[in-house]
Amino acid sequence: MNLRLAEEGDLAFVSLLSRSFRRFGPYEEIIPKWFHDRWVRTYILEENQQPIAFFMLGLMLPVWFSRVLDLMAIAVVPERRSCGIGTYLVETAKGIALAHGYRLLRAHVGCDNAPALALFRKTGFRLKKRIENYYPSGLPAYEFVAELGK
Secondary structure: OEEEEOOHHHHHHHHHHHHHHHHHOOHHHHHHHHHHOOOEEEEEEEEOOEEEEEEEEEOOOOHHHOOEEEEEEEEEOHHHOOOOHHHHHHHHHHHHHHHOOOOEEEEEEEOOOHHHHHHHHHOOOEEEEEEOOOOOOOOOEEEEEEEOOO
């Protein structure tokens, strides 16, 4: 497997895979904006030169005082789920955040998204709070944080 920064040609894959987020809001509009945002980095995981997953790291707070990096989106193609790829991606995201001097990696997860909740708990994130109406669709989310460098 090969992890790399996304290129412009990867937007179609990222957009297609992020359709699974649509119940949370208009992510068909949000994901391309994040993809092109200068404060967001999208990473593509390939297997046999084919993309199978992605994650996005970015800053949700003003850059000048934030030591918190956000894992804004993560997705794996359906046929490769439950194979440890999500765990690998989250651990890789934590490593990238730490290497860039961040103290915390934060993620927001839909309260009813059992696979994602299990993934973040498994990878050492702790539940910080529940946020009502977090998503554009009005659904609530849990905010998780992982302390880095411990």
